[in-house]
Amino acid sequence: MRHRENLIQSCGREVQHMQQALQLMNVHLHHAVSDLVGATGLRILDAILAGEREASKLVELRDSQCSKSTIEELAKALKGDWRQEHLFVLKQALETYRHLLKQVAECDAQVERALAEVVIPVGAQPESPAPKNPAAKEQASPKKKRFHHRKTGTSLKRDLSEELKRICGVDLTQIIGLNVLSVLIILSEIGLDLSRWRNAKAFCSWLGLCPGNKISGGKVLNSRTAHVVNRVAILLRTLGPSVGKTDTWLGIFHRRMRARLGPAGANTATARKLACLIYHLLKYKEEYIDVDHLILLEKIHSHRIGRLRKQAEELGFEVVAKQVAA
Incomplete structure (x- = not known):
């Protein structure tokens, strides 16, 4: 998964090269469409590299669902000087981008084969019983998460949620904010054996999501979270702003923490909540229970x-x- 992430970052760099080449030709296609490497963007780029220069012809390749700009605005954005040196850079960047997409697809196929080979021992039980939380269970019921993940060119082409559920023993994609790719990254970093951390607090501390405890003479010197370079922590912090926009109990929590601590503190606090959920579900194999946000609002x-x-x-x-x- 780390190699796949490197490929995704390389794809992003090639998209930036394409944007730079267009900008230098005074062509603002990347401002007129929401995604330069989306369906509309790629069709127009291919036509430009094939020799088409008429804006009226290029606009005909616009998808009917394209809503960021009107036909007139798109036609205006497609008028440039078309210098050969920048067209050459644009051509090579697009070819490299598509080559990287093929490598990402090969990487995804290898991941699927690796997941299919994973054998889970039958009847495996957690060493310690799950902590009781009857208050939450009385007022909650399993629900489908209300979270939309945008599909991109580098997204997984096949739904591996059932395969991940077989391996983990529980569906982690039900947690607010997590999708199949997020779960794959988490499992590739921490594995399935959580016995290395005695509890959820130790797990969050390892991720660097807990407040510091620099105390001398009874005085707190610094309570900032430790600087820990951890891919799981980075991923969970990245999910914070998106989770904060949802109409869920975790979204309410993020917005309250944002008002109190600011954006960075809210992202860390939300990441810690997600880490606790992941630890509990993986260790005790319990299904995720989404508490009704109306109960939290009433409280x-x-x-x-x-x-x-x-x-x-x-x-x-x-x-x-x-x-x-x-």
């Missing part, structure tokens, strides 16, 4: 009312709920 509302009443009492006032007419 937050009750807490705010209680805090307001306490402050009113300290000031000699009384808070009375407003009666709504039926």
Whole structure:
């Protein structure tokens, strides 16, 4: 998976080379379409390299679902000076990009073969029983996560969720924010044996997602998280902003932490929540339970009312709920 990530980064560099070549020719295709290497972008690039220069002809290759720009705006963006040296760079960058995509596809095929060869011992049980959490289970039920993952040219072409469920014993893609590729990266880094970490706290500490404990003479010198270079931690932190946009309990948590700690602190706090979920599901083989976000909102509302009443009492006032007419 690390090699695949390197290939993806190389693809990104080639896309930047294509954007630079277009920019130097005063062609703003990469500003007129949402994805330069999407369906519309690739068709127009191929036509340009084939010798087409008329903007009116190139606009005909626009997909009907393209919404970032109008036909007139796209035609205006496709007028440039078409210098040969930049067309040459554009051609080589596009060829390299497509070659890298083939290597990514070969890498994905190798990953599929490796997953198919994994043998899981039958009847394997966790060494210690799962900690009880009846309060959460009484108010929750298994639900499909409400999270949309955008498909790109470097995305996995085949759904490996069932294969990963067979290997892990639990469907990690049900966790908010995780998709098949994320789970593959996590498993390639930490494996399936979580006995190396005595609990979820130790696992989060290894990832560098816990506050520091630099204390001297009873005084906290620094509580910043340790600088740990860990691919799993980087991945989980990257998921933070996307999770924060969802209408889920974890999205609510991220937004509250963002208001209190700022964006970076919220990403780390959300990453720690995700790490705890991953550790628990992998170790105890329990299905993910998505708590209804309305329950959390009701709890937050009750807490705010209680805090307001306490402050009113300290000031000699009384808070009375407003009666709504039926």
